[in-house]
Amino acid sequence: MSKYKVLFLDIDGTIIKSDDSIDKTTITAIQQAQKAGIEVFLATGRPLHEIRELADLLKVNSLIGYNGAFAIYQGKDLFREPMKKESVKQFIDIAKKNQHELVFYTKDQNIFTDLEADCVKEFIVKFHLHKNDTYLPTSDYEVLGMTLINVESEEIALYKxxxxxxxxxxxxxGMRHCYDVIRDKVNKGIAVQYILEHLGLSKESAIAFGDGLNDKEMLMSVGEGFAMGNGHPDLFQYVKHKTTTVNDSGIFNGLKILGIVE
Known part of the structure; x- marks a missing residue:
């Protein structure tokens, strides 16, 4: 039985390769980790209603979605933390004023400011989003996460x-003009900490893999944090390990270092 008890895996750029496929070694690594008694969580910025097919493929029943705002353990809801309605309204107003697009995610839908915008269509295709609708100011949404689309780096300050x-x-x-909205008190790291406490597990018994800056808090909240070789350059300073890229068996090679796979 492994001394490690839980494994948190980002999806895009960590499990899913640049050509939208999943390497066979990644599936093997997840299977071997589960066989060793390790609980596997998918931990993503994506809405959970859009990753059911992937979760079923990988036979994973524990999930963190919306960059830490909603978690499920073995099929049962653990917690849900929606954004403040006034914050959502502020983001929508700023985006509209500056010709940006955004999508916010509810428990069941992806709500876009303009479904006909080219950048939105590209975003939907890239992330395989299906449950999409157009924002209606008169509707009362419970927003769990948000992504800004078509924003230049010098425009980030508009949203601070x-x-x-x-x-x-x-x-x-192709998606670096997009920015996830991260809450300091609601993120993947806070979700991981909550789950470890809920399960009575130590930080040292936990492993995580990620590639983006939205994974930073998660990778710092476990004993063995791995940044993918294709990770954002600013991420590497926060992690204990750097593994190979998602296209070069990054998860498998990382778990091999820990003696979990062979």
């Missing part, structure tokens, strides 16, 4: 209206 919210660049080729 709260100290407890920051933007994290999406670390995928």
């Amino acid at each position: 209206m709260e100290d407890e919210i920051h933007l994290s660049q999406v670390n995928l080729e």
